Amino acid sequence: MRYTTSEENYLKAIFHLGHGQQEAVLTSEIASNLNTTAASVTDMLKKLSEKELVSYERYRGVRVTRKGERAALDVIRRHRLWEVFLTDVLKFGWDEVHHLAEELEHVSSDELISRLDRFLGHPRFDPHGDPIPDKNGKLLAGKVRSLDGVNQGSDWVVSGVLDDATPFLQFLNRKGIRPGIRLNVIHIDPYDQSMLVAVESGREEYLSFDVTQLITVAQA
Amino acid sequence: MRYTTSEENYLKAIFHLGHGQQEAVLTSEIASNLNTTAASVTDMLKKLSEKELVSYERYRGVRVTRKGERAALDVIRRHRLWEVFLTDVLKFGWDEVHHLAEELEHVSSDELISRLDRFLGHPRFDPHGDPIPDKNGKLLAGKVRSLDGVNQGSDWVVSGVLDDATPFLQFLNRKGIRPGIRLNVIHIDPYDQSMLVAVESGREEYLSFDVTQLITVAQA
DNA sequence: TTTGTAATTTAGGCAAGTCTAATTTATATT
DNA sequence: AATATAAATTAGACTTGCCTAAATTACAAA
Ligand SMILES: [Mn+2]
Ligand SMILES: [Mn+2]
Ligand SMILES: [Mn+2]
Ligand SMILES: [Mn+2]
Numbered sequence: 001m002r003y004t005t006s007e008e009n010y011l012k013a014i015f016h017l018g019h020g021q022q023e024a025v026l027t028s029e030i031a032s033n034l035n036t037t038a039a040s041v042t043d044m045l046k047k048l049s050e051k052e053l054v055s056y057e058r059y060r061g062v063r064v065t066r067k068g069e070r071a072a073l074d075v076i077r078r079h080r081l082w083e084v085f086l087t088d089v090l091k092f093g094w095d096e097v098h099h100l101a102e103e104l105e106h107v108s109s110d111e112l113i114s115r116l117d118r119f120l121g122h123p124r125f126d127p128h129g130d131p132i133p134d135k136n137g138k139l140l141a142g143k144v145r146s147l148d149g150v151n152q153g154s155d156w157v158v159s160g161v162l163d164d165a166t167p168f169l170q171f172l173n174r175k176g177i178r179p180g181i182r183l184n185v186i187h188i189d190p191y192d193q194s195m196l197v198a199v200e201s202g203r204e205e206y207l208s209f210d211v212t213q214l215i216t217v218a219q220a
Numbered sequence: 221m222r223y224t225t226s227e228e229n230y231l232k233a234i235f236h237l238g239h240g241q242q243e244a245v246l247t248s249e250i251a252s253n254l255n256t257t258a259a260s261v262t263d264m265l266k267k268l269s270e271k272e273l274v275s276y277e278r279y280r281g282v283r284v285t286r287k288g289e290r291a292a293l294d295v296i297r298r299h300r301l302w303e304v305f306l307t308d309v310l311k312f313g314w315d316e317v318h319h320l321a322e323e324l325e326h327v328s329s330d331e332l333i334s335r336l337d338r339f340l341g342h343p344r345f346d347p348h349g350d351p352i353p354d355k356n357g358k359l360l361a362g363k364v365r366s367l368d369g370v371n372q373g374s375d376w377v378v379s380g381v382l383d384d385a386t387p388f389l390q391f392l393n394r395k396g397i398r399p400g401i402r403l404n405v406i407h408i409d410p411y412d413q414s415m416l417v418a419v420e421s422g423r424e425e426y427l428s429f430d431v432t433q434l435i436t437v438a439q440a
Numbered sequence: 441t442t443t444g445t446a447a448t449t450t451a452g453g454c455a456a457g458t459c460t461a462a463t464t465t466a467t468a469t470t
Numbered sequence: 471a472a473t474a475t476a477a478a479t480t481a482g483a484c485t486t487g488c489c490t491a492a493a494t495t496a497c498a499a500a
Binding site for chain 2: 446447448449450
């Protein structure tokens with residue numbers, strides 16, 4: 001393990017929380033993301049800063065350095081490749097793989113990941129529609145447009161989700177929604193932005209604004 | 221993880237060292253097996269004893285309880301299934317997989333192991349000829365006869381090795397020896413028990429007593 | 441039966457990672 | 471400009487797993 005499991009988890013969290021954002025990531029955001037306390041986060045930030053993986057100013061927040069970003073992308077690459085393995089090879093549901101990948105991502109062997117990548121046929125996206133960084137840490141532009149804010153009547157293909165947690169994905173499973181599925185937006189309620197959509201299977205489903213925000217779509 | 225990585229490693233070591241032996245396992249044996257100090261071993265034995273995974277008497281040595289044996293066999297099952305995956309699916313050499321399996325064996329998910337086992341076709345032996353415990357912790361009788369002590373002139377099939385370490389396996393690779401290969405014992409030196417064998421490929425190789433002790437064979 | 445010695449255990453400490461409670465600081469609001 | 475307050479940091483502790491050095495103990499040899 002190049003870095004400890006704990007260090008890797010912090011780097012990943014800081015990278016995700018700060019990605020595509022100008023402002024530094026706050027201690028409290030990291031604490032809530034990792035389900036730990038602000039005091040623990042402060043301790044770790046000092047250690048990561050010492051190792052030049054993050055640039056950190058007391059009370060001012062933190063961001064990953066180039067070195068820290070690279071480490072984070074390596075972890076993300078491992079995470080997403082294992083997710084592909086678990087769904088495509090071992091036939092797990094897309095709602096079951098995230099927490100397993102959280103463990104497997106810390107197994108440290110470049111050779112293992114390289115061979116896994118080759119065996120899987122160099123997949124470019126994980127089961128949730130997230131792009132897989134290449135071996136040099138290059139990440140393709142990810143999921144951009146989310147289902148909230150599209151026009152009534154328009155057609156889309158689900159490209160991914162912005163939350164990998166099991167309960168949310170099981171909820172989508174019940175509605176027949178997953179990456180690759182086509183959607184037609186029948187109606188958007190002007191009051192609460194809730195949406196009625198026709199799913200490929202023919203079913204019609206109501207989606208609250210909270211949910212449409214977490215579903216990403218591409219042109220049909 | 222049902223138990224910590226460290227606890228699992230101790231249980232596995234105690235199980236292996238005590239297996240098929242009447243006497244209890246000594247603190248110093250465990251320390252040398254796990255490359256740690258006797259003091260650390262004593263600390264851990266107290267913890268494992270507290271959890272009823274081993275029966276331990278100060279100064280008298282230790283053995284796994286039924287519960288500890290079951291835990292050890294679960295770890296061994298995971299270890300050997302991952303070794304099969306790494307060689308058969310990812311095409312690692314049999315000399316490269318042991319240390320990777322040492323990490324993967326601690327990933328805790330019965331469902332993962334059950335699916336891996338199914339995907340691999342329920343293999344009964346690992347790449348080193350060791351039997352894979354089933355999901356109930358039942359272990360088939362393992363490798364029994366080793367190459368030292370066989371008769372001059374006799375024919376054998378290599379069934380496995382008693383040491384999974386990379387340098388030893390690379391040594392055997394250089395001589396074309398691996399499980400499944402046929403051997404004919406051409407000559408045994410009466411002084412040092414060193415052996416000249418004909419390998420399937422046609423080559424003749426000298427094997428010292430230290431080496432023949434670590435190679436197991438079955439009837440040709 | 442005493443004694444020497446090697447193995448083992450205990451004592452005391454250290455690092456990583458976490459926590460709660462107390463304190464400090466940035467900053468928004470009078 | 472003073473002050474309130476929410477966020478962040480520090481202080482102090484705990485657990486796990488490990489270590490070195492100093493006792494202890496089993497047991498073999500005298
Ligand atoms: Mn995930
Ligand atoms: Mn994912
Ligand atoms: Mn092995
Ligand atoms: Mn093996």
